Amino acid sequence: MNALAAIGEALVLIGTFFYLLSALGLIRMPDVYNRMQTSTKSATLGSLGVMVGVGIWALGTDFGSAAWLTKTVVIAVFLLLTNPISAHALIRAAYKSGIPLWEGSVVDKYREHLEAGEKKKAETPEASEETPEEGGEE
Amino acid sequence: MGEASKISRYLYTVIVLFLIWLAITASLDVQELGFGLLLSLIVAAFTYEIFTTNGLANLHPRRIAYMIAYIPYFLWAMIKANIDVAYRVLHPKRPIRPGIVKCRTVLSSDVGKLALANSITLTPGTITLDVDDDEYFIHWIWVPDEALVESEEEHVKASSEGITVPFEKFLKVIFG
Numbered sequence: 001m002n003a004l005a006a007i008g009e010a011l012v013l014i015g016t017f018f019y020l021l022s023a024l025g026l027i028r029m030p031d032v033y034n035r036m037q038t039s040t041k042s043a044t045l046g047s048l049g050v051m052v053g054v055g056i057w058a059l060g061t062d063f064g065s066a067a068w069l070t071k072t073v074v075i076a077v078f079l080l081l082t083n084p085i086s087a088h089a090l091i092r093a094a095y096k097s098g099i100p101l102w103e104g105s106v107v108d109k110y111r112e113h114l115e116a117g118e119k120k121k122a123e124t125p126e127a128s129e130e131t132p133e134e135g136g137e138e
Numbered sequence: 139m140g141e142a143s144k145i146s147r148y149l150y151t152v153i154v155l156f157l158i159w160l161a162i163t164a165s166l167d168v169q170e171l172g173f174g175l176l177l178s179l180i181v182a183a184f185t186y187e188i189f190t191t192n193g194l195a196n197l198h199p200r201r202i203a204y205m206i207a208y209i210p211y212f213l214w215a216m217i218k219a220n221i222d223v224a225y226r227v228l229h230p231k232r233p234i235r236p237g238i239v240k241c242r243t244v245l246s247s248d249v250g251k252l253a254l255a256n257s258i259t260l261t262p263g264t265i266t267l268d269v270d271d272d273e274y275f276i277h278w279i280w281v282p283d284e285a286l287v288e289s290e291e292e293h294v295k296a297s298s299e300g301i302t303v304p305f306e307k308f309l310k311v312i313f314g
Contacts, residue, residue, distance in 0.1 A: 024228075028227055029232075036265055037223070037263065037279050038226070041219050041259075045216055045217065070164040071161070087265060088265070088267075101238070108238045109275060113240070113275065
């Protein structure tokens with residue numbers, strides 16, 4: 001047991017704590033948008049903590065080498081870059097398929113934007129679309 | 139910013155691929171390095187056209203310095219975001235006031251917009267819903283009072299200051 005292993009263990013512990021929060025957020029939040037909020041953020045930082053923690057932990061043990069740390073950091077960076085994109089695609093698809101916001105929501109500027117695009121399209125007769133959800137699209 | 143020459147874009151792709159190879163193999167053996175370089179050259183020949191438009195200009199020292207400064211800033215914002223999430227999930231009253239707000243950005247490049255959208259998704263209480271030209275539609279878990287005004291201009295100004303402006307000073311330099 002040395003300092004590096006201790007830091008790694010602490011990071012893994014923090015990471016799993018955020019995993020727990022992420023799962024708890026899925027249960028407690030009222031609608032799909034707020035669930036995406038909590039699960040994306042906590043799961044990303046949780047994975048980051050666990051992976052970098054494992055890398056540092058391995059440095060402190062006698063079988064570990066620097067290769068552990070570089071590989072885990074590459075995976076962590078990859079996850080950090082791709083996780084928000086999947087969240088973005090999911091939440092946008094949810095909105096486009098008509099899932100309503102929670103009734104406590106205070107403002108919806110995206111609906112106004114889509115309706116404005118709809119109106120613009122209706123004024124130019126050759127580009128009239130039937131599907132209302134796709135109104136703001138090119 | 140115009141498009142860089144093909145050679146510069148190709149070389150930039152090779153450099154990025156080779157750095158990833160270095161990190162994944164984590165070995166400085168001559169054979170491994172040589173094979174990695176060969177693979178980078180081949181893969182870059184197929185992919186450089188979609189990978190980058192600026193080429194070697196991305197490796198300007200000022201951009202790299204800003205990128206290195208951006209990493210701890212971003213990680214700190216992410217940790218704050220998670221403490222915020224922890225508070226909202228664990229608090230018995232569940233203090234959320236969600237809504238979709240509209241922001242404007244000053245960034246012009248597509249990669250910059252992507253980086254900003256990713257940064258927004260991972261920072262306190264916000265998640266990007268859609269990007270249309272310079273307009274961002276963002277789901278905010280706690281819309282503050284300043285953003286709840288009738289006037290469109292004031293709404294955009296207030297929400298931009300809360301969400302996009304802190305990152306733009308870095309991303310403007312890194313991606314233009």
